[in-house]
Amino acid sequence: MNRDPTLPILVAVSVILLxxxxxxxxxxxxxxxxSLCYGIVVLGMMLLMRTGVVSFGHGLYYCLxxxxxxxxxxxxxxxxxxxxxxxxxxxxxxxxxxxxLLLRKYRDIFFAMLSLAFSMILYGLLVKTSSLGSSDxxxxxxxxxxxxxxxxxxxxxxxxxxxxxxxxxAAGAFMYRxxxxxxxxxxxxxxxxxxxxxxxxxxxxxxxxxxxxISAVLAGVGGALAAIAVGHIDPxxxxxxxxxxxxxxxxxxxxxxxxxPFLGAFIFETIRSFAYxxxxxxxxxxxxxxxxxxxMFLPGGLWSLFTRKRKAA
Amino acid sequence: MAIVxxxxxxxxxxxxxxxxxxxxxxxxRDAVVGLIGSxxxxxTTFINMVTGYLKPSSGTIDFGGRxxxxxxxxxxxxxxxxxxxxxxxLFNSLSVYENLLVxxxxxxxxxxxxxxxxxxxxxxxxxxxxxLERFKLSDYRDxxxxxLPEGIRKLLDIAMAMAVKPxxxxxxxxxxxxxxxxxxxxxxxxxxxxxxxxxxxxxxxHDMEIVTRYTQRVLAFYEGxxxxxxxxxxxxxxxxxxxxxxxxxxxAGGHHAAH
Numbered sequence: 001m002n003r004d005p006t007l008p009i010l011v012a013v014s015v016i017l018l019x020x021x022x023x024x025x026x027x028x029x030x031x032x033x034x035s036l037c038y039g040i041v042v043l044g045m046m047l048l049m050r051t052g053v054v055s056f057g058h059g060l061y062y063c064l065x066x067x068x069x070x071x072x073x074x075x076x077x078x079x080x081x082x083x084x085x086x087x088x089x090x091x092x093x094x095x096x097x098x099x100x101l102l103l104r105k106y107r108d109i110f111f112a113m114l115s116l117a118f119s120m121i122l123y124g125l126l127v128k129t130s131s132l133g134s135s136d137x138x139x140x141x142x143x144x145x146x147x148x149x150x151x152x153x154x155x156x157x158x159x160x161x162x163x164x165x166x167x168x169x170a171a172g173a174f175m176y177r178x179x180x181x182x183x184x185x186x187x188x189x190x191x192x193x194x195x196x197x198x199x200x201x202x203x204x205x206x207x208x209x210x211x212x213x214i215s216a217v218l219a220g221v222g223g224a225l226a227a228i229a230v231g232h233i234d235p236x237x238x239x240x241x242x243x244x245x246x247x248x249x250x251x252x253x254x255x256x257x258x259x260x261p262f263l264g265a266f267i268f269e270t271i272r273s274f275a276y277x278x279x280x281x282x283x284x285x286x287x288x289x290x291x292x293x294x295x296m297f298l299p300g301g302l303w304s305l306f307t308r309k310r311k312a313a
Numbered sequence: 314m315a316i317v318x319x320x321x322x323x324x325x326x327x328x329x330x331x332x333x334x335x336x337x338x339x340x341x342r343d344a345v346v347g348l349i350g351s352x353x354x355x356x357t358t359f360i361n362m363v364t365g366y367l368k369p370s371s372g373t374i375d376f377g378g379r380x381x382x383x384x385x386x387x388x389x390x391x392x393x394x395x396x397x398x399x400x401x402x403l404f405n406s407l408s409v410y411e412n413l414l415v416x417x418x419x420x421x422x423x424x425x426x427x428x429x430x431x432x433x434x435x436x437x438x439x440x441x442x443x444x445l446e447r448f449k450l451s452d453y454r455d456x457x458x459x460x461l462p463e464g465i466r467k468l469l470d471i472a473m474a475m476a477v478k479p480x481x482x483x484x485x486x487x488x489x490x491x492x493x494x495x496x497x498x499x500x501x502x503x504x505x506x507x508x509x510x511x512x513x514x515x516x517x518x519h520d521m522e523i524v525t526r527y528t529q530r531v532l533a534f535y536e537g538x539x540x541x542x543x544x545x546x547x548x549x550x551x552x553x554x555x556x557x558x559x560x561x562x563x564x565a566g567g568h569h570a571a572h
Binding site: 182200201 | 364385386387390391395396398402403404405406407411412414415416418419420421422437473474476477
């Protein structure tokens, strides 16, 4: 039996990205950075999909994580990236613990719509909050990491990039272990047959709640990292189209490997960047066609390209 | 012998239909009890009430001296009453091995909430392989549950109920959908596992050959009531049972033949 190559690949790609960072052109570094932020969020979406529920409102936590980081800088004058990340984790964990109490009772379209409603409430609140810049949002400056001041723009850029790579690695490694644990198998069992899970003595609602919280925290971390990378945040991050993009990338990627969300996010961001550059008015069409092609030819997502080949070999 | 399960004055009606009418049963530890009756007689309703899926309109169910009537199916399962299903309830996209591993994982991660019989020897993986061997499922170890033949699905369904180490096992028509030449092999395997783990068994069955061969006691249901309760030979010879359940006494049955 072949050993699962997922972890070695994850380590290798992370090391290569860290080493190659200083030599990358600015646009490529930014593209990879933003893709990885997206990838972390989609990693959480993947966990939810494997549990059998789809959230159309994960923009809520993406935005919440970003605003947790942003308000630290704006209001408390703390511009330490590490502190910002911790704040994003705490805020999203608490929010998802509370909202999960309600959401865990719902499935399918009801789960999706209710989560969408929550995210739109946050959007509405932020748009009306003038002290946080209303619909314009505000700029954030993350100039320190764990107490050290990062000086010089190119160093600063690399540090932000490296932080994202390390976080993406940690998120990926955690998810790999989690999916291969009892809880990970239970998630798939729930997607297959909730009745049987209950009749074997496990609480379906608890598992869905825990997985919802994990995915929310990942979305928060992704949001905070994106805020740090872009240097600007606005309420659009909680808008339903943002949440829709996460679902889009989740389906595009497939759920069979923890590497899939990162690959899917990278392809998504690449298509978006180039489509936007070459046809600013119809760039969504390029994404739409990509999705159509994936659904028609790779119903298991992009990752099924690899698993298919392995089965044939 | 100690009483492990006791139903007292159980009633259940769905609108005008009475599915359980003053059911009183006490089951002894390690007994193997058959539940017989025509469709709609109340056998599955009884099983559903014992497992907490349906709440009785009145009456109580005691398990090991504890009133379990208000508990949820999950709480009752955790106390040690497990069931299999007439239509196998499996995790179709997981392998046979993983299906059982989920069950044993639940036992292992359950910690102190579990009954004292629930400690497996060795790693969860070893425990699963042991079960696969006992139920002769080793050949199907890495197959997805969704692609198995019906007889194997049935067997896996029962093995999954056994994986969570029950004290009482409720089987809903274990041999329905199983071919005639496989049904005794299946029941032999199940009964061997049941004896090894010292489990009390109640099973719903339409096949009287199976009932006479494997049970020590039979409960015959008719219109929500228990019309006979005793040794298989006695119950199956009972005139009412012959009339309403096994259908051997049709002529004497008169207007009831329409059922």
